[in-house]
Amino acid sequence: MPWPMRSAWTSLADRLTIAGRWFDGRSSQPIPVLASLHAAPRGPGLRLHPLAGGAAPLELEHRQVQWPETWSAGRAPRTLIVDLGPHGSLEIDDTAQWQAALAATGRRLPLAQRMQTRWPVLLGVLVVAAAALGAFYRWGTPWAAAQLARHVPLAWETELSTRALADLDQGMLKPSKLPPERQAQLRAGFNALAGQVPAGLRRYGGYAPALSLQFRSGLGANAFALPGGTIVMTDGLVEAAARQGTGDNALLGVLAHEIGHVVHRHTTRMVVEQGVLNVGLGLALGDVSTVVSMGSTVLTGLAYRRGHESEADCFAVALMARAQLPTTPMADLLLGLEDARAAKQGGGPKDQEPAKGTAGGATASTAGNAIASLLSSHPQTAERAQKLKQGRVEGCKNDA
Amino acid sequence: MEMNTDSTALETASRRSGQRAHHVNTHAPIPGIEAFSMEFSGTGGEFFRVWIVNVLLSIVTFGLYTPFARRRTAQYFYSHTLVAESPLEFTAQQRKMVFGFLLLIVLYGAFQLAAETGQDLTVAVFFLAGAALAPWLWGSAMRFRLGSTRWRGVRLQFRASWAEVYRASWPVFAIALAWGVVAAVFGAVAGKGVRNVPVWAWLLPPAALVGTFLCIIRLEFNYKSLLVSRAFIGSHSGRWKPVYRDFVKIWMATLGVFLASMLALGIVMALVVGGSIATLPGNKNPGLMVILIFAALGVALVFLLFLASAPARAYREARMLQLVWNNVGVSSIARFRCKLKARRYVLLRLKNMLLTLLTLGLYRPFAMVSEYRMKTHSITLHVKGGVNQLVGQLVQQQGALGDAMADAVGLDLVG
Numbered sequence: 144m145p146w147p148m149r150s151a152w153t154s155l156a157d158r159l160t161i162a163g164r165w166f167d168g169r170s171s172q173p174i175p176v177l178a179s180l181h182a183a184p185r186g187p188g189l190r191l192h193p194l195a196g197g198a199a200p201l202e203l204e205h206r207q208v209q210w211p212e213t214w215s216a217g218r219a220p221r222t223l224i225v226d227l228g229p230h231g232s233l234e235i236d237d238t239a240q241w242q243a244a245l246a247a248t249g250r251r252l253p254l255a256q257r258m259q260t261r262w263p264v265l266l267g268v269l270v271v272a273a274a275a276l277g278a279f280y281r282w283g284t285p286w287a288a289a290q291l292a293r294h295v296p297l298a299w300e301t302e303l304s305t306r307a308l309a310d311l312d313q314g315m316l317k318p319s320k321l322p323p324e325r326q327a328q329l330r331a332g333f334n335a336l337a338g339q340v341p342a343g344l345r346r347y348g349g350y351a352p353a354l355s356l357q358f359r360s361g362l363g364a365n366a367f368a369l370p371g372g373t374i375v376m377t378d379g380l381v382e383a384a385a386r387q388g389t390g391d392n393a394l395l396g397v398l399a400h401e402i403g404h405v406v407h408r409h410t411t412r413m414v415v416e417q418g419v420l421n422v423g424l425g426l427a428l429g430d431v432s433t434v435v436s437m438g439s440t441v442l443t444g445l446a447y448r449r450g451h452e453s454e455a456d457c458f459a460v461a462l463m464a465r466a467q468l469p470t471t472p473m474a475d476l477l478l479g480l481e482d483a484r485a486a487k488q489g490g491g492p493k494d495q496e497p498a499k500g501t502a503g504g505a506t507a508s509t510a511g512n513a514i515a516s517l518l519s520s521h522p523q524t525a526e527r528a529q530k531l532k533q534g535r536v537e538g539c540k541n542d543a
Numbered sequence: 544m545e546m547n548t549d550s551t552a553l554e555t556a557s558r559r560s561g562q563r564a565h566h567v568n569t570h571a572p573i574p575g576i577e578a579f580s581m582e583f584s585g586t587g588g589e590f591f592r593v594w595i596v597n598v599l600l601s602i603v604t605f606g607l608y609t610p611f612a613r614r615r616t617a618q619y620f621y622s623h624t625l626v627a628e629s630p631l632e633f634t635a636q637q638r639k640m641v642f643g644f645l646l647l648i649v650l651y652g653a654f655q656l657a658a659e660t661g662q663d664l665t666v667a668v669f670f671l672a673g674a675a676l677a678p679w680l681w682g683s684a685m686r687f688r689l690g691s692t693r694w695r696g697v698r699l700q701f702r703a704s705w706a707e708v709y710r711a712s713w714p715v716f717a718i719a720l721a722w723g724v725v726a727a728v729f730g731a732v733a734g735k736g737v738r739n740v741p742v743w744a745w746l747l748p749p750a751a752l753v754g755t756f757l758c759i760i761r762l763e764f765n766y767k768s769l770l771v772s773r774a775f776i777g778s779h780s781g782r783w784k785p786v787y788r789d790f791v792k793i794w795m796a797t798l799g800v801f802l803a804s805m806l807a808l809g810i811v812m813a814l815v816v817g818g819s820i821a822t823l824p825g826n827k828n829p830g831l832m833v834i835l836i837f838a839a840l841g842v843a844l845v846f847l848l849f850l851a852s853a854p855a856r857a858y859r860e861a862r863m864l865q866l867v868w869n870n871v872g873v874s875s876i877a878r879f880r881c882k883l884k885a886r887r888y889v890l891l892r893l894k895n896m897l898l899t900l901l902t903l904g905l906y907r908p909f910a911m912v913s914e915y916r917m918k919t920h921s922i923t924l925h926v927k928g929g930v931n932q933l934v935g936q937l938v939q940q941q942g943a944l945g946d947a948m949a950d951a952v953g954l955d956l957v958g
Binding site (some may be wrong): 165167222226231232259260265271302414423427434 | 589593595598600602603605609611615619623629634652659660661693698899903904930931933
């Protein structure tokens with residue numbers, strides 16, 4: 144604002160005096176005052192002239208006054224109350240005149256108040272909020288989790304795994320019934336694969352967990368990676384591969400996928416990501432409704448898991464290529480498992496935690512629609528198998 | 544004038560302000576007594592704008608706007624609440640609210656980290672410290688909230704000493720003791736096999752359950768009575784008349800309302816489910832259908848429990864409001880009357896819940912305003928000696944950690 148103009152406004156503001164009641168904080172007895180506002184470099188100041196008793200005027204700088212918010216563009220509250228901090232409070236009945244005097248000082252409203260009094264500002268912030276939220280949860284959180292995982296010690300991961308496996312052994316898992324020689328055979332293949340992980344595939348330089356394979360029975364046809372290097376394969380999966388005639392290369396492909404989870408430290412990253420989601424989305428959307436905040440937390444969490452699965456697939460394809468092993472058997476195994484489950488369950492949604500690594504998503508392969516894919520922790524099986532067969536998974540970084 | 548919860552700051556605030564705000568000039572036949580209806584001049588549409596701005600800014604700042612949003616919400620409700628023609632003021636310092644909030648986030652983060660990484664000892668320490676500090680947190684939240692409330696330039700104060708707060712908290716420790724005894728007895732006999740547990744031991748858990756229920760009511764009673772009787776406006780303290788039996792009666796009636804709504808819902812459910820099973824086409828794969836129906840029923844059950852408890856929760860709130868506001872005052876200069884109709888309040892809550900669900904939460908600000916307004920408008924303040932007689936005292940501003948914590952566990956500031 145050019146300064147002659149400001150001067151004109153200032154004098155206008157000076158001429159606007161507003162009748163008010165001043166409570167000095169020591170008693171509930173009001174003191175009638177005339178209030179006036181004057182422009183100052185750091186925002187308008189307030190002057191109170193007591194009308195009785197010959198008391199001295201009270202002069203307050205901008206920062207000494209808690210300026211009441213403008214709640215709405217159209218309607219002013221019946222009585223306005225101004226917090227003067229240790230100097231008590233000021234009640235104004237003529238709120239319109241107060242607003243006019245405040246406007247005359249050229250005061251700029253804070254963002255929140257501009258948003259609640261002007262639709263364009265609100266819409267502008269809405270657009271920015273949507274974009275920022277999308278970007279943060281799409282790229283920011285996964286990136287931060289990947290970086291934070293660098294600082295998590297391997298010992299923490301192995302301790303967590305030892306406990307998790309002990310818990311599982313007491314409940315859902317039983318010792319494997321596979322003959323020891325068969326176990327040794329598969330373990331030899333696994334060790335050969337684990338020994339070939341090239342430096343280029345290692346996401347975290349200097350992170351070298353001891354990879355080990357364990358066999359258990361229970362949990363159906365399944366394989367999963369625990370953080371810190373332990374990978375568990377169930378008898379059910381070995382039997383399924385035998386039944387479908389996909390051979391050991393299918394099992395090795397699955398193991399390569401699980402090694403990918405370990406090398407990329409997916410469990411640790413998921414802990415961080417889930418924590419950010421719970422706190423961030425809970426705080427941001429919790430006031431709207433629990434349904435909205437929990438729904439978006441779950442959906443975003445699933446999206447992260449799908450990202451991890453794709454990353455592990457990329458890893459598996461690259462490692463298998465390096466070991467000169469085919470990925471088609473693995474794809475066939477996935478499809479076979481999917482068909483078997485679809486036949487068993489009539490294509491309905493699976494209600495338990497989807498088997499990690501092998502058993503595809505939480506939905507039937509037939510339901511290729513977007514909603515099913517949103518609700519799945521794994522990418523669509525058919526699509527995934529197709530890409531594995533081609534030995535090329537989209538979205539992989541070309542560092543393989 | 545409270546909105547959603549039990550005796551929160553506003554309720555007490557208005558209670559107190561009422562106490563001071565006594566002018567003499569009334570419609571009532573008693574000379575020297577002036578009556579003022581409490582008023583709320585805010586509107587749902589206006590508060591919606593305030594609320595949506597809070598939500599948006601919270602999203603953009605990843606939740607860090609929360610303490611600012613809380614202050615703005617409190618200020619909207621306080622400044623539109625007129626007690627004897629004068630609005631209430633929420634004067635908490637933003638800086639302190641931000642600090643309390645950040646401290647809470649750090650504590651919560653440390654706790655989560657300890658829990659996620661399985662540091663059981665640290666988690667146990669957190670739990671024990673939390674339990675031992677709970678009364679202190681409640682007390683500091685109330686100090687903060689009352690100390691942040693001003694009416695006609697005079698601040699409210701919560702002057703209970705920590706000893707008083709801890710003495711009032713005895714039911715918490717009684718509950719812990721009761722379950723400790725149950726665990727110890729069953730731990731001692733566990734080795735001998737189920738058949739060797741003496742008959743009297745089986746009576747312990749139900750007894751502990753009933754005791755816990757009574758203790759929770761006692762705790763609510765103790766806290767509310769302490770809050771009112773140790774609340775001050777100027778040199779006048781709050782006056783508290785309800786007795787424990789009044790609270791038990793309200794809780795019993797609430798239990799009755801809960802059971803009745805469960806029964807009604809159960810009948811409706813039975814009709815709906817029975818109907819849908821009868822109309823099922825002859826499916827070749829009945830097993831799957833049954834599984835799907837049961838899965839749907841499981842989800843529905845949790846939701847229905849929430850729904851069925853809604854009338855009971857609203858009923859308890861309304862009855863508690865009546866009881867408290869008809870039986871409190873400010874020393875000898877003010878008393879209150881509350882004409883809230885429990886049935887109307889329950890219906891309003893049900894309507895609000897339905898609309899909030901249908902709009903995925905967007906109706907929430909309207910719901911808050913309508914419930915707050917019904918409560919506020921039901922209260923009348925009767926003052927003897929005029930509203931100008933209060934003499935304020937300097938009150939030191941309180942730290943806000945307790946308040947942030949109370950907010951985190953659902954004790955709404957505006958309620």
